[in-house]
Amino acid sequence: MMVESASETIRSAPSGQNGVGSLSGQGDGGSGTGTAGTAPASGRDGSGRDAASGADSNGEMSSTELLHFQQQQALQVARQFLLQQVSSLNSPGNNDSKQSASAVQVPVSVAMMSQQMLTPQQMQQILSPPQLQALLQQQQALMLQQLQEYYKKQQEQLHLQLLTQQQAGKQQPKEALGNKQLAFQQQLLQMQQLQQQHLLNLQRQGLVSLQPSQASGPLQALPQAAVCPTDLPQLWKGEGAPGQPAEDSVRQEGLDLASTAATATSFASPPKVSPPLSHHPLPNGQPTVLTSRRDSSSHEETPSSHPLYGHGECKWPGCETLCEDLGQFIKHLNTEHALDDRSTAQCRVQMQVVQQLEIQLAKESERLQAMMAHLHMRPSEPKPFSQPVTISADSFPDGLVHPPTSAAAPVTPLRPPGLGSASLHSGGPARRRSSDKFCSPISSELAQNHEFYKNADVRPPFTYASLIRQAILETPDRQLTLNEIYNWFTRMFAYFRRNTATWKNAVRHNLSLHKCFVRVENVKGAVWTVDEREYQKRRPPKMTGSPTLVKNMISGLSYGALNASYQAALAESSFPLLSSPGMLNPGSASSLLPLSQDDMGAPGEPLPSNGSSSPPRLSPPQYSHQVQVKEEPAEAEEDRRPGPPLGAPNPSTVGPPEDRDLEEDLPGEDMS
């Protein structure tokens, strides 16, 4: 089936780390780097190298440059336009522009975020929040570096162009020249400004230790452009091109989500930014990406072409004039886009676009930082809950994550190109009961990340059984009809908004299969309840070792892959994600998820009473009921339905009442 390549992705997940494996099982993700995959152990390194080598087709790629790829994607488009414009202004054939272009492989940022090689789900499942966090951090650092370089290059480029321009200017009307120069200078300034800004932001967050070497520039204040992110699309207008709907849509989804989080909306706008990337799994993980980009990119590789010419048409913003060949195009360029007010104005607009993108990049970076800082908790955050989650969760963060982080960091830069959006859906089966077993209490996990799961098309790391149970326990009555369960799934997890037939079947299957789910005839029909005792019964077997598991995973996976996947995940959801087990976010959904006990029962926890056998569950009063239930199998629970305790369970989660809520009315009914 689809698997093949997908499975490879995970490939690296060699033996042990299979937790991840689940992913592979599914076949989804494979980022495809088949080759890389092959290399087991240090897969990453290999891939990293490969990437590098691959990249260098253009020239030598240093690790930093690789990083560029990731990061710069976001800016890539904008930059490209700028370059193109500049070059076009100078003269179509201008080599400088080309050179620079090739030299600076395109970067990205937005894309990076949106892009994914590994399925987010995989990522998520594979990595524990802390791990992800670590990766993120690492990524961030890399990004910074890249950014710096990028800016630098950008500046150089501009200078160069300026010079060229001056020379050329002799032949042109002074005014025009003036405009151009002005524009360039302006651009330059903006660049610097942005750079500075960006660095400051990052530094401010403490994640980065870079020194704003060049940033020191004078400019600082400049108020930013007035262009509203949302305007971008218009500015680009035709530019956006007929892009691929599919991808876009996908991406958009993620973006939208992001927007909810905060700023992000703007992201969605730039039409082509991300789409182009990836999709081409390169064998070595090498960034074909760059090249793959559709039109615009073309020029990079083919010197013969013109940056503003692609796919037989003029790429000048807003112009889609068809040109048979380069010659015709050049003619067109010289006539239609000569140095005049209009062109200059368009150039300015383009600059603004770039600026906006950069701003956006900065914002996103900042957000990322904040997220990382938040998740990392190590710095400041006192973890609220420390104990509960403890063991398993906490343990990894430091131990596991870090190590890899540093080491891997450099190498990984690239993400396996391939998956891009596709990955999202694949979602496969990453079942990974791990979490289940992992001990992380589903409830707390959920509580912490419910927002994430709600919006990100990421498969939750819980088994169907635990999810069903969670759904049921969240209701005051502790009972739900099948349909309500379905609704809960779709409401709580974006992932379950797809492939309904599949997971619904699984839900039904689980309900029937597990003794812990008891069907109770109700007036209105039948409802499902949970027999805690039964449920707990089966938990014991779980495992233990999260730490090891994780460790394996990490070692097994190539960092690059991780990174990529992580990013992917991030991108996709572009918002808050993963939580670190260690900390519970008080605010978050805690209220929603009433129970956690069971989870707590998980292995490690040193809860008061209990051992694994007798689930430790709740210590807190609140739960008492449920837990106690054990006395009587199924029905017991029902009795207790203390209605109020958890009170409004769902509400919080979902603002909108949604269909399913109807059931609230469910009368108590009785069961047994």
Next chain:
DNA sequence: CCCATCTTAAACAAAC
């Protein structure tokens, strides 16, 4: 290698 757990698929039957 064996066993247990999970996930998917799918066939069926009964109820709506």
Next chain:
DNA sequence: TGTTTGTTTAAGATGG
């Protein structure tokens, strides 16, 4: 009749 709800069986993946 078509859909939903439940049950079962089977197979494959994972992991201990």
